[in-house]
Amino acid sequence: MAHVIQSAKTYNKVLGILLVLTVLTVIASQIHVSQAAHTFIALAIASAKAYFVASIFMNLKHSGPVNVGIFAVALFFLVLLYVISITDIFTRVAEVPVL
Amino acid sequence: MSTGSAVATRKHAHHFRDGEHEFQSSILGVWLFLATEILMFGALIVGYIIYNGVYPELFKSGADFLDWRYGAVNTVALLISSWTMVMGVRSAQTNNNKACVKYLLATLVFATVFMVIKYIEYTHKFHLGLFPGKFFAPVGDAAALADVSNQALYFSFYFCLTGLHGLHVLFGMIAIVWVLLRAKKNEFSENYYTPVEGVGLFWHLVDLVWIYLFPILYLI
Numbered sequence: 596m597a598h599v600i601q602s603a604k605t606y607n608k609v610l611g612i613l614l615v616l617t618v619l620t621v622i623a624s625q626i627h628v629s630q631a632a633h634t635f636i637a638l639a640i641a642s643a644k645a646y647f648v649a650s651i652f653m654n655l656k657h658s659g660p661v662n663v664g665i666f667a668v669a670l671f672f673l674v675l676l677y678v679i680s681i682t683d684i685f686t687r688v689a690e691v692p693v694l
Numbered sequence: 695m696s697t698g699s700a701v702a703t704r705k706h707a708h709h710f711r712d713g714e715h716e717f718q719s720s721i722l723g724v725w726l727f728l729a730t731e732i733l734m735f736g737a738l739i740v741g742y743i744i745y746n747g748v749y750p751e752l753f754k755s756g757a758d759f760l761d762w763r764y765g766a767v768n769t770v771a772l773l774i775s776s777w778t779m780v781m782g783v784r785s786a787q788t789n790n791n792k793a794c795v796k797y798l799l800a801t802l803v804f805a806t807v808f809m810v811i812k813y814i815e816y817t818h819k820f821h822l823g824l825f826p827g828k829f830f831a832p833v834g835d836a837a838a839l840a841d842v843s844n845q846a847l848y849f850s851f852y853f854c855l856t857g858l859h860g861l862h863v864l865f866g867m868i869a870i871v872w873v874l875l876r877a878k879k880n881e882f883s884e885n886y887y888t889p890v891e892g893v894g895l896f897w898h899l900v901d902l903v904w905i906y907l908f909p910i911l912y913l914i
Contacts (some may be wrong), residue, residue, distance in 0.1 A: 600788065603781065609777075610776075610777040617908075620913065622835035624762070634914050640909070641908075648768075648776060653836060661722060669732040673732065681747075686745055687802060
């Protein structure tokens with residue numbers, strides 16, 4: 596089978612990057628910024644880590660479009676769930692009964 | 695396909711055109727399964743983030759009973775286990791079953807480290823009466839939490855997210871033992887390593903979920 600076999604060096608490098616990003620996320624959590632900024636920074640670093648795991652360790656980078664598509668569709672619906680839920684919950688107005 | 699005597703050969707199942715067809719179909723199936731996993735964990739994480747936004751004080755007082763150092767050690771353990779897993783897959787791809795067995799064993803060791811730390815964390819919370827839902831009955835150092843209204847909500851999320859993830863680690867370990875035994879029998883080669891690849895994908899997803907759970911639960 597003509598599958599792409601990544602070099603051990605690539606895997607070592609990715610592990611190094613993931614460990615550095617883990618240290619970074621801990622450091623970032625100690626900085627005094629707003630709660631929203633904390634959440635954003637933490638999720639951004641987590642997403643960077645997720646990119647390396649998915650593309651290199653899970654080999655999505657060399658996978659066919661179908662596997663990448665399945666992953667993308669799952670993420671799309673997740674984002675849809677998140678966006679629709681927060682736009683609903685955080686824009687609600689407390690109703691005062693008229694009766 | 696190579697037919698060298700040192701390389702294990704295997705005939706593909708009759709309903710597939712060839713070995714490649716079998717491999718691609720199996721991996722497609724694994725990805726479909728992973729998509730359902732992403733949506734299941736994703737929905738729980740979305741729920742956590744939303745409730746965290748609605749009741750920030752309640753989540754803050756709950757998170758005070760989590761030690762980020764345990765979470766950090768567990769993150770490192772899972773990241774290294776992902777690396778050993780991918781090296782195990784690579785060993786199978788390069789006809790090195792011996793190395794494959796060693797890497798899979800190492801993956802199991804790091805997975806065990808993760809579960810032991812989870813056990814320590816859980817027992818500490820149980821001693822303090824920090825249970826999910828209606829079982830929530832804080833005592834000792836956590837007694838003050840009894841006065842916080844709806845505090846059990848935080849621990850319901852905590853146990854649901856980490857418990858479900860822990861179960862996945864456990865099932866992943868069982869699957870790793872299965873491929874490890876097969877690697878020991880020299881079943882894998884450059885021509886056939888589908889089970890190692892499939893279990894590897896599942897294991898990386900378990901890691902992927904934890905990559906998000908660690909900052910969300912322990913750091914934010």
